Amino acid sequence: MKLQIRLLAGGVAGCAAAAVAVAGCGSSGSSSNSSSKEPSAAQLQSSVQQSVRDASSVKVNGQVSQKGVPVGVDLGLHRDGDMSGTISENGANLQVLSVGGKVYIKATPAFLKEVKAPADACAVMCGRWVELPAQEARQITGQLSMNSLTGVGATEAGSTTVDGQHAWVLKGTDGTKVAVSSANKHYPLQATGGSTGHGTLKFSQWNSVPPPTAPPAGQVVNLSGLQK
Secondary structure (H helix, E strand, C coil): CHHHHHHHHHHHHHHHHHHHHHHHCCCCCCCCCCCCCCCCHHHHHHHHHHHHHHCCEEEEEEEEEECCEEEEEEEEEECCCCEEEEEEECCEEEEEEEECCEEEEEECHHHHHHCCCCCCHHHHHCCCEEECCHHHHHHHHCCCCHHHCCCCCEEEEEEEEECCEEEEEEEECCCCEEEEECCCCCCEEEEECCCCCEEEEEEECCCCCCCCCCCCHHHEEEHHHHCC
16 A cells, blocks of 8 residues: 555645645735835735735635646645645646644545556545545645745736736746735735746635534545555
8 A cells, every 4th residue: 555655645746846836936925014005026025925924824726737737726725734625637636635734635536547546546545535644644735835835036027906906916036927915915816837837826815714624534544554
């Protein structure tokens, strides 16, 4: 069973890295002053970074392309490390749930095929929540977390509108553009990939994502006990 875990965890980590790479290219944090006058790029980025550090949760949704492979993400992230939602590769979905330091996944046959897991993996994993051993769990939680939403050097690039909200635009050194709310809290609203990945991620439900709950014990498979 160790081989299945290693292959599956590698595929999950790849999806996570691709998604967070775009978010991290300028999705900084925020808290700030007024929406009437655009602050300097340095002031705006500092405000964004502070707001993200202070936020308790956020919904991240979108799709990017890494080396020609479409990677999707639809996740609610919480400051304490909890998360829930799906990540996908080439349209094959994997449900991810992290509650109280334990990480669970629910794979589909299509996802296991995409990450080249052994043919018999589905008999153990499909349709049930699989609790990952600590090392494999860290490969997911280390890539997908609110702490990953940190920024790099950026310049101003005008303004835009995201889902009806007025936003200022920061452009990262790699070409990534991040639309930042012009309201008092300068939260990232949208990140458009540059050289690190093509695609768009949206950020919403700041501080209002419902907390996830652990799956019923009868629906959980613990792979640690199966490793022989």
